[in-house]
Amino acid sequence: MNIVLINPPHTAIGSRVPDDHLPPFGLLALGGPLLDAGHQVRLVDAEFGPMPLAVLVRDALSCQPDCILIGHSGSTSAHPTALRIAQMLKAHAPATIVIYGGVFPTYHWRDILAETDAFDFIVRGEGEATIAALIEALQRRQSLSEVPGIAFRDDLRRPFASQPAKTIANLDEYRVGWELIDHGRYSYWGGKRAVVMQFSRGCPHLCNYCGQRGFWTRWRHRDPRKFAQEIAWLHRQHGVELINLADENPTVSKKAWRAFLDALIAENVPVLIVGSTRADDIVRDADILHLYRKAGVIRWLLGMENTDEQTLQLIRKGGSTSSDREAIRLLRLHGILSMATWVAGFEDEGFRDLWRGFRQLIAYDPDQIQALYVTPHRWTPFFRIARDRKVIQLDARLWDYKHQVLQMTRLKPWMLFFSVKLIELAVQSRPKALARILFHRDPEQRHSMRWYTQMGRRVWFREVWGFLVRDRRLKDGPTLAEFWGAPQDQEEESMTVVRPPRKPAEAAAAISPGA
Template identity: 75%
Template structure:
């Protein structure tokens, strides 16, 4: 079959402001198995430009595809654009079959299929094996009902979903279709040739607001040696300099992570690795952090979410403020940058809470911070807690964590955004931070901090202008439940759990 993959242009600030772009890992992960099965696969990455809808449609139609796949990592906020593309394609050629995958359609499959006839089939959960089976099914004319992990309309227009697909137990059984991209087109951190990769999928922790944990269902990891070997090949053959790990928590298993570090050191390639992890994993690994740095790890984003103990208990974050502070100290000791995420917009927050959070951030002394806004997902337990809160942002393109979407009891949006923007400046421009940016002993770290500061400055002004001139908050908006629908946390796990497997058990070691 001729299959075209589409990465929609994203409206999020993080996609539009930087000059760098990263490859669409999800689509490329699906592409590899399809290519190996003999299908002719091509990619349209509409983030470049970004491409206009007419250009996307023209390129797709010119390819004469049998099947079109649409997906984006920013699943909820990218959905309106994905829908516009699908509808434009159907108007151009109603015979084109369109498959849609990602986190948002995995859970909102009923609503997506009900609101538009443009999507023919939705993939729910991991896509590699499901898409292989689906492509074979469509090529041979077998019934769709035989494929686990999809949703579709039957011949009478009734919306149906098959049983969930099973979690992929062996992540090394599928490869990424890197051949679909020109690596010279993709970069990060100011022009460094870069890719997104996954060492692991899922997370063993129980944070009740996380929209990713249930999607992956179970934490698993790749072979440390094979993963390191793939990174080394990308460096040697494609010139890739930087690896952005898309994992929720790659360090969950100390045993597996240590094996990966040792394998990377043995490969002896000068790549840089950035990603996200938990503060308690950093503290746990205090004795091997020198291996983190030797293997190429140069920055961790640490999800601290909030500095208020009551809020951390509400969202079941786990960890403690003392652990967060110690993790940042340890990272700095080993010349690894720390980026602390700080989430605001909880219903009962007051000015005093923001002031306390600001002082706590100063005491943490992170190298970088990222302020985010509470953004509940219907399939998470936190949604049930927040179900009666009032929605002030009806444009779901803004449900990207960088915009306030829920009303607060004590602070209006003007006060909140003003405080957040001032806190960002005060933390990033404090004398300690500026001294590191200017005089850090590691030249590469100076480069990365200066690049982030430059991007942060551009985003900061963009957010202010957007708030002042391009946002219209609802005064009497619906409740969160009325806006999205009833809580869906009973369906949080999108796939069937695998049978006992050594990789899923390593987290306990």
């Protein structure tokens, strides 16, 4: 079949301000299996420009595709744009099959299929096996209800979901369609040729606000040696200089992560790695952090979320402020930059809480910070906790973690916004941070910190302008449950877990008396 993959233009400030663009890894991950199944596949990446929607639709339909797939990694805030694209596609080519995938449609499939005819099918959960099975069923005119992991309208036009798909036990079973992109167009870190990759999927921790944990269902990792070989191939064949890891937590298994580091060091390619992980994993790996840096790891984003122990308990983060501080110290000791994420907007926060958070951030002394706002997802346990809070931002395009969406008890929106902006400014402009930006002994880190500071300054002013001039907020909006619907935490696990077979000794131990 003739298939087009569409990466919608994202409205988030982080997508629009930087000159760099990263390739849409999720769509490329689907493209590989489709190409291997013999289909004709083309990618239309509308992030460049960004491409006007009319031009995007014209480009996508120019080759008269049988199917069009739409997906975006920031799927909640990208949904309004994806919906508009689908509606325009159907208006111009009603016979073209439009398929939608991502985290948001995985859980909101009932609402989406009931509210619009623009999407014919929704792929729920991991897409590599599901999309190949769906396209084959369409091509052979087989029963669609037998394809696991999809949702569509039945003969009576009612939303219907097939049984959940199984998790992919072997992540090396499906390849990424790297040939779908021109690597020369994609960059990060101030112009370095870059791609997005995944060493692992999922996370074993129980943070109750995380929108990804239940989507991936179970933590799994790729073969460390094969993953290192693919990185080396991308560098040698396509000149890739930087890998942005999309993993939620790639360092869960110290053994597997150590094997990857050793394999990549053996490949001897000058590739930089950035990604995110947990502070307690960094503390655990204190004895091998020199291998992190030798393998090319240059920055870790540490999901600290908050500096208040009571808040960390509320969201079941599982970490501690002491491990956060120690992780930053260890990373600096080994020449690796730290970016601390800090989340504001919890209901009962006041100026005293924000001040305490600011002082904690100064004590942590991270190289960079990223201030975010608490953003609940309907399929997470945190949504049930926050279901009665009022929504002040009805535009789903702004549910991107960079805008306050929920009303607070003690602070008005302008109070929280300008407090957060002042905290960002103060932390990034403190003498220690400025000294590192100007005089860091490592030129690579000096370059990266200067690039991030320049981009952050542009984003900062853009956010202030947006708050004052463009964005609109409600004084008395609906409750969270009224806005999105009833909690879905009972459906948080999007797929059926497939566990590897036990070894004979393990199986015997499981059934022995007293086990």
